[in-house]
Structure formats: structure tokens, C-alpha cells
Amino acid sequence: MTSRAVTAAIVISMSIFPAVASTPPPSPDLLARADVVYQPTATSLEQLAPDADPDVIALGLATMQCAQRHGVGEAAQRLAIIDYSRSSQTPRLWVFDLARHKLLYREVVAHGQGSGGDVPDRFSNQEGSHASSLGLFVTRRTYEGKNGYSLRMDGLEPGFNDAAMSRAIVMHGADYVDPGIAERQGRLGRSWGCPALRPGVAGDVIDVLKEGQFIFSYYPEREWLMNSALAQCAQARVEQQDTAEYFLGTR
Numbered sequence: 001m002t003s004r005a006v007t008a009a010i011v012i013s014m015s016i017f018p019a020v021a022s023t024p025p026p027s028p029d030l031l032a033r034a035d036v037v038y039q040p041t042a043t044s045l046e047q048l049a050p051d052a053d054p055d056v057i058a059l060g061l062a063t064m065q066c067a068q069r070h071g072v073g074e075a076a077q078r079l080a081i082i083d084y085s086r087s088s089q090t091p092r093l094w095v096f097d098l099a100r101h102k103l104l105y106r107e108v109v110a111h112g113q114g115s116g117g118d119v120p121d122r123f124s125n126q127e128g129s130h131a132s133s134l135g136l137f138v139t140r141r142t143y144e145g146k147n148g149y150s151l152r153m154d155g156l157e158p159g160f161n162d163a164a165m166s167r168a169i170v171m172h173g174a175d176y177v178d179p180g181i182a183e184r185q186g187r188l189g190r191s192w193g194c195p196a197l198r199p200g201v202a203g204d205v206i207d208v209l210k211e212g213q214f215i216f217s218y219y220p221e222r223e224w225l226m227n228s229a230l231a232q233c234a235q236a237r238v239e240q241q242d243t244a245e246y247f248l249g250t251r
Helices: 003-016 028-033 042-048 054-069 179-185 199-209 222-227 229-249
Strands: 078-083 093-097 102-107 135-145 148-155 170-173 214-218
Touching: 042 054, 042 093, 054 078, 054 135, 054 214, 054 229, 078 199, 093 199, 102 199, 135 170, 135 199, 135 229, 148 199, 170 199, 222 229
Parallel strands: 078 214
Antiparallel strands: 078 093, 093 102, 135 148, 135 214, 148 170
16 A cells, blocks of 8 residues: 555544544542542451451351341441450450451450350350350440440341340450450450450440441351351352352462
């Protein structure tokens, strides 16, 4: 093709497809002000809490997401995970800020007298059992009670923790949550079913978890895992995510 033919072809193509004005890139100021939406994943939370059981973190996050899919706590930005399969003498409470991708607290936490010794193995939803309950809770308002500044917890799993409000199962501080005492007696002091914290940190933890955040309490209890609708939803969700990650990893 001659140079004249090439020039003619370019002119024709420009007349058929007029040039589109290019859009200038966003200014640095606009980029700095842009909102960044962070979507938490089990892997991202595991990286924040490497000493936690990754399977418990995955189940806790999935349980929260199942609840949100049904319209509960959709605006929640924080999730606390308690792993009651661990000794009361070791940190077994992790509080995550899901919006800012941060681990806020890693703490020891007491369980109920009716749940057992150092590592609990009995859980109940019954009044007078003095036992801890398993599953997902959404937090409500704070109040001043006999244990001081306390946080109401509303259980979301019928038959497993939905009596929490009537049983007054709340988060609060307690002097018996003392690692020094635990070292001497072989366990932390115990509550009447409440997740009790060290007095020095309880108020701060309560403030970040109050009013519509989530608390997830775990133990590998077969009855709960097999019969709670939320637990079943969460396990199915974890399995789907594991399958998706497997296929992505094999590409």
C-alpha cells in the first residue's frame, strides 16, 4: 500500500470512529479521599491472629456472615471470637476490627462454673446451669450492674444460646480473671456463664463491642455443630470457600 493510500485509510477510519476525548486520571487528592471497602476473609483474620485456630476463625466469620445474610447485624464492624476448647490460662478471646483490618484485643476470658474446670466441656442454655453457651451473639446496650460496666448479649441460636438475655449472660470485668491466680490454682476464676474479662481491659473491650457487634463462642460440641441452623450454614459456607480456594490454587 502506498503512503497516500495509508493516509486515506486513516482519514476514513477517523471519520467513521471519531476520537474519544481521554479522561484525565484522578488527582492524588481524590484518590486519598476515596473510600476503601475492606471485605474480611478467614485468611486475612488468621494473619492478624496467628496463634488462634484458623478453623475456629473461619467458622466464626462464616457464622457472622450467615446471620448478616438474614438481616442481623448488617452494619457490624467488629467480631469477637472465643475458643473455649483452650485452657482458661491462655488467651482465647480475639477481637477483630473488620472495617480497619486490625486485631484490637487478645485476652484471657473466664467461662461459667457449670461448664467445668480449666478447659470447659459442658455448655447449656438453661437458667440456673451457671454454664457458658455456644454460638453467635449480637451485642446490645451497656449498663451498670452488680459486676460494674456490662454488655448485654443476645443469643441468635434457638436452643443453644437464645436464653442469654433472660439468664443475664453478659460481658463484664471480674477480679477473678487474673492470670496470676490462674497460675497458682490451675485455672481462671469462673463466672455464672458470662464471658468475664480482666478489670483493666473489660471497659475498653465492651466499648468496641457494644450495640450491634458480634461475639462468637466456640467449642467442638457435636450437638451444637449438628443441630444449630447457624452452625450448619457456617459449615457449608466454609466448605464452599475451601473448595473455591482449592480450584483457584490448582490453576
